[in-house]
Amino acid sequence: MTQTAERPQVGTGQVVWFTGLSGAGKSTLAGALHAELQARGVAAELLDGDAVRENLSRGLGFSREDRDTNVRRIGFVAGLLAKHGVTVLVSAISPYADTRREVLASFPRALEVFVDAPLDVVTQRDVKGLYLKAIAGEIAHFTGVSDPYEAPENPDLHLRTDRISVRQGLDELLRALGEA
Ligand SMILES: Nc1ncnc2c1ncn2[C@@H]1O[C@H](COP(=O)(O)OS(=O)(=O)O)[C@@H](OP(=O)(O)O)[C@H]1O
Ligand SMILES: Nc1ncnc2c1ncn2[C@@H]1O[C@H](COP(=O)(O)OP(=O)(O)O)[C@@H](O)[C@H]1O
Numbered sequence: 001m002t003q004t005a006e007r008p009q010v011g012t013g014q015v016v017w018f019t020g021l022s023g024a025g026k027s028t029l030a031g032a033l034h035a036e037l038q039a040r041g042v043a044a045e046l047l048d049g050d051a052v053r054e055n056l057s058r059g060l061g062f063s064r065e066d067r068d069t070n071v072r073r074i075g076f077v078a079g080l081l082a083k084h085g086v087t088v089l090v091s092a093i094s095p096y097a098d099t100r101r102e103v104l105a106s107f108p109r110a111l112e113v114f115v116d117a118p119l120d121v122v123t124q125r126d127v128k129g130l131y132l133k134a135i136a137g138e139i140a141h142f143t144g145v146s147d148p149y150e151a152p153e154n155p156d157l158h159l160r161t162d163r164i165s166v167r168q169g170l171d172e173l174l175r176a177l178g179e180a
Helices: 025-039 049-054 064-083 097-103 120-127 130-135 166-178
Strands: 016-018 044-046 088-090 108-114 159-161
Touching: 016 025, 016 064, 016 097, 025 044, 025 049, 025 088, 025 108, 044 049, 044 064, 064 088, 064 097, 064 108, 064 130, 097 108, 108 166, 120 130, 159 166
Parallel strands: 016 088, 016 108, 044 088, 108 159
Antiparallel strands: none
16 A cells, blocks of 8 residues: 655646747856756756747747647746746746746746847847847848747846856856855
8 A cells, every 4th residue: 555645745846937028138147057966966947938939839839829828838847847846947938927826826936037139139139130130121020120029027037138248157056045
């Protein structure tokens, strides 16, 4: 007979939700934090926007409805992982404040991280060459150019990636997680 009641309970994992424009630095910071947590032996999982869209959300586009579906799907998986004590790092533009609020409120422990760089900076970075195309009108509904981005009003962490280094951002994240 299993003695579930006597087994040690796995603590609820924290969900660290990185939101911001394309090219703001979400993947870079979430990836750096993931590597650091793993090196410290912390059970951590990364749900990155691009990988999610290739798998869990394949076929979804960038209408409000599809973005919200994408964000809710990520939230569902993050919640399952967190329930088992995993620290979950989510990197997704997640542009709509209401949907973010709803999903974040479903986690017992959540940290909203606003990865923030002004439009002119991300346009200059143009990591994937998408801003050039969006500005030329070749990509419809591109966040920050022809589609909205609703910045968090009261994020747990606000990282201005045009003012701080990746290392400084990582240090702030570790501090916020009590891992400094
Ligand atoms: N129209 C439009 N708007 C914004 N982004 C676009 C668009 N089309 C493609 N891409 C690429 O898709 C990545 C964003 O996917 P996300 O899943 O993070 O977006 S969302 O949270 O569902 O809004 C985003 O990746 P990141 O640069 O990593 O943010 C872009 O590379
Ligand atoms: N302080 C910083 N934090 C994060 N990324 C930075 C920072 N400074 C410069 N960058 C650069 O900005 C780019 C961000 O790209 P990426 O992480 O893919 O953004 P996103 O996932 O938000 O689309 C990378 O080329 C990264 O090296």
